[in-house]
Amino acid sequence: DTAVSQTPKYLVTQMGNDKSIKCEQNLGHDTMYWYKQDSKKFLKIMFSYNNKELIINETVPNRFSPKSPDKAHLNLHINSLELGDSAVYFCASSQGPAPQYFGPGTRLTVT
Amino acid sequence: GENVEQHPSTLSVQEGDSAVIKCTYSDSASNYFPWYKQELGKRPQLIIDIRSNVGEKKDQRIAVTLNKTAKHFSLHITETQPEDSAVYFCAASVTQGAQKLVFGQGTRLTINP
Numbered sequence: 372d373t374a375v376s377q378t379p380k381y382l383v384t385q386m387g388n389d390k391s392i393k394c395e396q397n398l399g400h401d402t403m404y405w406y407k408q409d410s411k412k413f414l415k416i417m418f419s420y421n422n423k424e425l426i427i428n429e430t431v432p433n434r435f436s437p438k439s440p441d442k443a444h445l446n447l448h449i450n451s452l453e454l455g456d457s458a459v460y461f462c463a464s465s466q467g468p469a470p471q472y473f474g475p476g477t478r479l480t481v482t
Numbered sequence: 483g484e485n486v487e488q489h490p491s492t493l494s495v496q497e498g499d500s501a502v503i504k505c506t507y508s509d510s511a512s513n514y515f516p517w518y519k520q521e522l523g524k525r526p527q528l529i530i531d532i533r534s535n536v537g538e539k540k541d542q543r544i545a546v547t548l549n550k551t552a553k554h555f556s557l558h559i560t561e562t563q564p565e566d567s568a569v570y571f572c573a574a575s576v577t578q579g580a581q582k583l584v585f586g587q588g589t590r591l592t593i594n595p
Contacts, residue, residue, distance in 0.1 A: 411587075412520075412569060412587075412588050413585070413587060413588070414526065414571060414585045414588075415585070416582050416583065419580065419582065421580070426580035427580050427582050461525060461526070468514050468575055468581045469514060469516050469528070469531070469573065469575065469581075469583050470526075470528070470583070471528050472528075473525040473526050473527070474525060475524075475525055476525055
């Protein structure tokens with residue numbers, strides 16, 4: 372039983388392309404997140420949704436657009452990919468004040 | 483804004499010994515402090531957390547202590563085992579509209595057999 376799943380696991384693409392990452396949780400949690408982990412392993416919040424409502428929107432380029440069609444799903448669309456977008460992107464969910472379960476991560480490589 | 487400093491960045495201990503990782507935070511309004519473990523190539527996992535109304539919390543071989551006055555909190559792992567090898571992250575909550583976490587830089591813990 373996968374608690375938080377995300378697809379794809381790996382994404383290799385060229386600069387300028389547009390790509391999406393999908394996330395789903397089957398825990399019934401109200402809150403979902405997108406985190407970015409850079410090459411130095413630093414974890415930083417990008418977005419958070421509570422019951423489909425955007426509640427945290429960090430200083431992220433507007434090329435990144437999250438969408439939550441329902442409280443079990445949170446997708447991330449990235450336009451005009453740049454080299455600096457290369458990172459591991461983690462989806463997470465919680466019923467409390469902090470992420471309890473993370474997805475397996477999507478390793479994005481922009482060439 | 484909130485700043486979380488974590489030390490050391492790397493830690494190597496002999497199997498069976500104890501390991502301690504320390505974090506300091508800057509925002510006195512922070513009230514929730516979770517710790518995450520991330521094994522190589524895996525996702526972060528929440529391993530223990532503490533709220534500001536508690537000074538210490540234990541769960542088997544791991545414990546967390548909090549000193550609100552000094553604004554620091556620590557993770558203690560006793561009787562370390564090879565499977566404890568991982569990167570550990572501390573975090574502190576900050577409320578800016580909604581509550582969010584600010585993470586420390588991580589500590590790479592290696593347990594030597």
